[in-house]
Amino acid sequence: MLDDRKTAILRAVVEEYIQTAQPVGSSHVAREAGLAVSPATVRNEMNQLERDGYLSQPHTSAGRVPTDKGYRFFVDSLTTPGTLDEVRTQQVRAFFARAHGELERMLGDTSRLLSGLTDYAAVVTAPNAEALTLRSVQLVSLSARVVMVVAVLSNGSIEKRTLDLGPDAAVSDVTVGAASAHLASSLNGTVWGSTAAPPTSGDPGVDDLVSRAHDALVAAAPTGSDQVYVGGAARMAAAFDAVGTIRQVLSIMEQQYVLVTLLRDVLDRGLSVAIGTEHGLQPLADCSLVVAPYDVEGDRGTIAILGPTRMHYDQALAAVGVVSERLGRALSEGA
Known part of the structure; x- marks a missing residue:
């Protein structure tokens, strides 16, 4: 532990060095630290702080700069973390x-x-x-050949992936709606990234769209x-x-x-x-x-x-x- 005077001197050195990135001299500290002592007294205290490992002197006749130990004492002595302006x-x-x-x-x-x-x-x-689940999953038709998968995760975040079904695709809104309902009933509440494929619906068009959407969600999930x-x-x-x-x-x-x-x-x-x-x-x-x-x-x-x-x-x-x-x-x- 440091006494009050050494603490005030060390704090003054750290705060000035943070501001200027220049070694701090005893005359400046004597003025700014609020201590009724001479620069010579401050210099003696700084010499002791240097011997104790809190300060270092870059070169002869220069002021002092804080060491890691000095910064640690400064941080540990902060009574509050500060406030944002x-x-x-x-x-x-x-x-x-x-x-x-x-x-x-x-x-x-x-x-x-x-x-x-x-x-x-x-x-x-x-x-x-790893434990995030799919709160809800749905498909949104953007055009006859482009569908968006929208998934809301258990942490409230949203994942969106666009499926381009190819130039020859012509998927109806009815198929997209059926696939969205089937996907939701199969995946809502499951772990995000689970590779278990949804069961088939019996409609090839719906099953193809569900499979593409499922693959996109698996690919988007974190890999660990x-x-x-x-x-x-x-x-x-x-x-x-x-x-x-x-x-x-x-x-x-x-x-x-x-x-x-x-x-x-x-x-x-x-x-x-x-x-x-x-x-x-x-x-x-x-x-x-x-x-x-x-x-x-x-x-x-x-x-x-x-x-x-x-x-x-x-x-x-x-x-x-x-x-x-x-x-x-x-x-x-x-x-």
Whole structure:
């Protein structure tokens, strides 16, 4: 534990470095930390914080910068996760007021929303869809040869697939209606992606349409690998000066399995923030993760912010907290 003076000094260094990305000197801290002590006293305290591993000095005569340990103390000492300002709060409200439709689109849009709120890269993983069921399935005739399959899932999301029946097709509305009714009676309430074929109806035209629709739904279902949606990856390029670091970070963000494993590991360790080397992935040693789960009728997905270790942690925690709660609610209510 640090005493009050060291805590105030460390907080001042972290907050200034987050803002400027420049080493912080004792004179600045003496002015900004609200302590009635001289720069020399602050300098002595900063030397002790450096010896204890909370600060480091990039080079002789430079100011100090926080270490991962310093950031960890700062994050753990936050009494609240911060709050979104009115503009960002309104962005979230407006987004979820109009958010609906296919699960893939909604999660992709959410990742871009979160990236826009924080100016960092955002990652959203789909909820575990193994237990999702088909709440309702129907066919909609778009033309004599084009039919749309519309499925409402148990988490409220909607999957749509278009069936092109071929240039010689001429399917009547009666056949589409009969196939839709047969499909609904066979699949409503079943697990999404089940390969068990619906029973035959005895009408070849209806059975052909039902078979095509069933195959389309099976193909659209998750295969067991987690779906990952990344928004704002290009923002990471602006966060780092070293080209090599940027390249490593972007490479990791393209590896979905690595991202999913990383987010799960952070949550399994009971963390909402993983700083620098805490997450154990060397290419992301200069990055921090802010992670939160969201629940959809017992199924869990994850959202996260990936940014430099000098991120605005209070704002990142606020954004991730608000968006995860609203996303889970929207999907559960079938928004």
